[in-house]
Amino acid sequence: MGYKTDIEIAREANKKPIQEIGAKLGIGSDDLLPYGHDKAKVSQSFINSVQGNKNGKLILVTAINPTPAGEGKTTTTVGLGDGLNRIGKKAAVCIREASLGPNFGMKGGAAGGGYAQIVPMEDMNLHFTGDFHAITSAHSLLSAMIDNHIYWGNELEIDIRRVVWRRVVDMNDRALRQITASLGGVANGFPREAGFDITVASEVMAILCLSNNLKDLEKRLGDMIVAYRRDRSPVFARDIKADGAMTVLLKDAMQPNLVQTLENNPAFVHGGPFANIAHGCNSVIATTTALKIADYVVTEAGFGADLGAEKFMNIKCRKAGLAPDCVVLVATVRAMKMNGGVAKGDLGNEDVAAVNKGCANLGRHIGNLKSFGVPVVVAINHFVTDTDAEVQAVKDYVKTQGSEAILSQHWEHGSKGSEALATRVAEIADSGISAFAPIYPDDMKLADKIQTIAKRIYHAEEALMDQKIRDQLKLWEEQGYGNLPVCMAKTQYSFSTDPTLRGAPTGFSVPVREVRLSAGAGFVVAVCGEIMTMPGLPRTPSAENIHLNDDGQIEGLF
Template sequence: MAVPLSNIEIANCAKLWPIGDVAEKKLGLSVKDLEPFGWYKAKVPLAFIKKLPYRPSSKLILMTAMTPTMAGEGKTTTSVGLVDGLNCIGKKAMAALREPSLGPCFGMKGGACGGGYAQVVPMSDINLHFTGDFHAITSAHNLLAAMVDNHLYWGHSPMLDARRITWRRTMDMNDRSLRSIVTGIGSVTNGFAREGKFDITAASEVMAILCLATDLHDLQRRLGNIKVGRTAKKEFVFAKDIKAEGAMTALLKDALNPNLVQTLEHNPAFVHGGPFGNIAHGCNSVVATNAALKLADYVVTEAGFGADLGAEKFLNIKCRRAGFEPACAVVVATVKALKLHGGVNPKELGTENLEAVNRGLPNLVRHLDNLKKFGVPVLVAINQFASDTKAELDLVHEICAGRGVKVALSNHWAHGGEGARALAELVVKTIENEPSKFHTLYPDEMSLAEKVRTVSREIYGADDADIPYAVLKRFEELENAGYGHYPVCMAKTQYSFSTDPSKKGAPTGFTIPIREVRLSLGAEFIVVLTGDIMTMPGLPQVPAAEVVGVDSKGDILGLF
């Protein structure tokens, strides 16, 4: 029997259209409307997007998933499959996805462009340097860090207190040794010796700002509002006080333009921005989503990790700030993931086990119930594997039907758009027959502590949030400063509803320990760190980078 091709082999064998042909044939654009980056990728200028008319009838579809497992649920793969499936049934559809981070690409998961015959391409370009957006974000972030230290060194006004500088440095790589460092050691000309820290670029506030900004003016305004530290009198010091926002915007000017690529079936996709779903807001850029809604009738976007993380942030942060109203939400599930949440041995995933599936289903059910709290129609896409049995699939259908949720089997990994035809038809039928009544989970005027408790109880299923006195005082300070109306961006492990990654399924009887609060004034939300979450990941024992390489033809190998 022939050995199936890997994702990167399928991508390398694909016959891509020139990106100008994709723009012309699928979107009605001219190549003159694009800024090409080679043959197969291009940026669409914001000035052109601004001229496009709004399409009030366009429908935004959120792709999310159950709690992630080592088996992988295929959220991006299903997003691409659904776009291809919608085009197969005669709909004008495109994707609006996030860019992969080099950290995970070389760390735990390899590439992040989908899989099998449901991918966005050119896969190796997108997974690696792409159009340089991540590098621009990293440079802009670190320019501000350098200007902060220079401001401190020369004693400019407002006088920063070296002990109260909060702006970190960043890089797009998993490097645990940079989590806590000391800078400025050596001679007096090296500046002040002080403790510093690194975050991964996908967790940078600059990344969040780029993905929430609506235009260059809004981008520069938000960058100027970044809080970098305090004076000795505890007064806030901002990036605009350092006079850094203009130069930062100059570095990000081109990065703000969304990137146009294609699926293996030559359907258009914006891949732009890449904040992590567990420590940032987990959504692609507002400008890309807005542009897609102007260009297509159906737009499929995904939010990072499980629905308790990316989807909650998409609905409570991105939609709140950008005014988007999703027409429906699709929750990706796999029988393998259900078995893992049901406690099965990972080596036995290919064996029928109805008991394990049944034990794992509460995880999926909790996500479904949570999404209904936002007034959005919800359905399930089962990303089907060859080892799934009829009895296991029937059990998933039965439980979902009992919650009033429809289910579609999808074989997009093996068959592309045709394999997602049933899913596409169900999505269209759901949108046409079940009008969305979207609303956020909590109002702006709710206190920050109650926002944290609301997400903890209503989304995570916790009894409560354990908020220490120091954090409560910090919330009070932020509210008194006029920031209490901001949404909260909860940073939590992606592997469990709780903060304990080992607690699979739908755990109960736990609290969410709140560890730290960070004001992301430019992004206009409050980051709340829970449990042991890290904003600079480390590499696993055997990183994916060990198998990445280049063949004699110059093709990238080993990327997922």
Template structure:
């Protein structure tokens, strides 16, 4: 069987100007990065948003991920290709992959098989340099903060209350907690510090939620980096860092245009993780796609309890978006794992385990309906799936009034997702969606966390230590009680325990820490043992990535 990389490498890619023409983008507004990828000029983005009607928005999400694999990005690409095959004008909007997972355990994020965005190697590695620009902007702010303290500290910053962390787009557990500025007075004032992975940086979140460059600089300026001894917040604007940060991000802020293996236009831009950040591609890319097409197909990271909830409660709330259908991706193999089957035994038929695991899928479908959006299930097929196992899924979903369609886009491309596309079109034509966020802006921050825990995770309650509750109260006193919450927790379970699979109920969500992302416009609640700087596994994928004798990349997946 051919690998994803081999399939991508064997494809004949169209010139990027031809892909742009298909999307209604004139060639003169492109800023090419080689032959097969380009940025779309921001002047054209503004013109398109002002002068063209909006298409319809379809969200692709999934069940809680398992080592068996689900194929959410692959399904997003396959669905977009299928809609174009059916004569609709569809644009696909995706996040950019992070280098950390590519060299760690998760692998790339360009889709798979015959449902990929290409050039796959470029997208999964340095691409157009956007993440490097975000890294530089994040760390410029850190450098200017320490430099201000070193040269007299006119703002009266309390070094004990510095909250801004440095960032690196790599999994590196050794950098989670560090001590900086050792070696004498010339190196600054020693203090504890730490690194987050770039996809967890507030700069990434502000970048992805900003409507335009002016909004981006305003968001950057609102980032709170420290407090004075009098507990007054100190912002990036106070340090006069926001302008230089915006300069570093100016070129990166233009959306990236690439193509699928079937030539469908895809905007791949921004990339916050959904387990530790808000998990959606940029607002500027999504809104551009909506003004270029009849239908935008976009995805949210990890399972619907994380990615979809944040897409709906954060991105859609802040950007004025309203999805009209939602696809939930599942596989028989993953449902069997949620039903208690070990990965080594997934090749054996086990209808009873599938039925047990369907509880996870059903929970996600129920949750999507709570937002007023009709769900459709994409059952991504593997060769080991049996007719009885497939029937168990489709029958269970039918009993809930949810269509479930078998998809073979990994091996058949867009043709393998046409039944799913037809189901999505039926949902769009029916006009059943009445989107609304899960909670109102005016709800207190602790109650917003509690609402997500109870309504989405089915927790009995949250555990909120007194110090954490006091920080939430302080955020409200500072005027940030109206913002949404972004919950960071394990992606593997509805609970904060990654081993608790299926559809647990009655658990308690432990809120370990809260952080105010004033620039992005939300409060992060860190729950359980989730880390904002991942580590590499025992055998990282990087061990298998290399160049062959012709200088081509091997081992990337």
């Protein structure tokens, strides 16, 4: 039987005008700023008006470590949201926006798949409502103003060897990782080393996703450290007087985007920090607004639970005063087999032994999530090649871990396929058994926070930090930044920093290469192993297959 591609299914969607979708959550058309007929931003005045409402239940969707076999975390998030609406619950979905870099690289888009998708799929995976362009522009404005300040006499006495503000572009471009700027003589300023990150790694992105409102946004932007003087004292974005203009550029980007699922249920798509190099969650403003107007909010955290869920709990929930009522951990039989040593080409063959062997990765994630005090349900995202024996093997294993696994067939059947999962998740969320707490306190030393994550979440022997890094962390503590959480930049493919080490490895260390202070966003980034904050394109990028067909429709997005 031939299955339609995601883009074919999305193109056939029976979309409703966005005003109808807003009405389901009580958002009047006056409070929607439409972008075409099927996308809209929700006004700040509406958001302010619902702050007195009681919060709905928060459901986090996360996953095992990603494999080339695919896990379908967003697909499950969307399928669960549709499933909850199907069983009569008032539910909304909150996910991140897609970055152009991976769309044209190798990861593909971020709008779900099969019959569990958010539409318009093409718009969401391309320019959408321009939020990422606004973030790139605001970031670039600050970059330009720093170099301009230095050019016109450097009144702040910035040490140009210690400008820490890097530039950004929303594309995978390894050639820009390390550059020399201001070449070409006196008229172009003072030559210095610089570099680019991808837009989703920008501190501006993190700030947009963690701010409660425009006032909060402007304060955080001003708090960003952009450089140091010769005496090592910090220079802030507000010293450059860039915070006001940056806020103006981000005024619309700060408002959450409302779109719909294939089944015409409401979905907020806003913000998009990567989970391997940034904090991996959609915006606080979208999640908190959804909680005020829906009874259940299904949100996702990027990549495996060792990254996305850990940061959701320790950074986003801590900062926003949120607590998940239930966590759904997505796994696939195919990924279990891959973790059990089966090659990608052989995944279609039944192999219960390999499933059992690969379940160690799943078990570790279950234990980690439970250590936050939250109830965990495993969603087996069904692939048509899965056999009953393989599915049963996963269910039996999960039972031994004190949790339960539910088969969900939303990819193939939409909400009809996720009804069982939705019913159980709603029961758990309603039961009030979640006793959420972050795994380290604010006042723990920064180095100890890094060690805590390395040992308790990755199950490493230790995090390796040389004296230079320890001294840097100590200095930040002396400057009053010691109570910040840490954001680990690490490969998504393994618990370790070695992307080829699948399963549940032990006996390894986590080398911390550098640390960066995101004083505006409110966390310290620890860059571990070989992870890059500017990805490169693969040998054969997806971009080679993306084109317009004879009808002017986009082909090749996935």
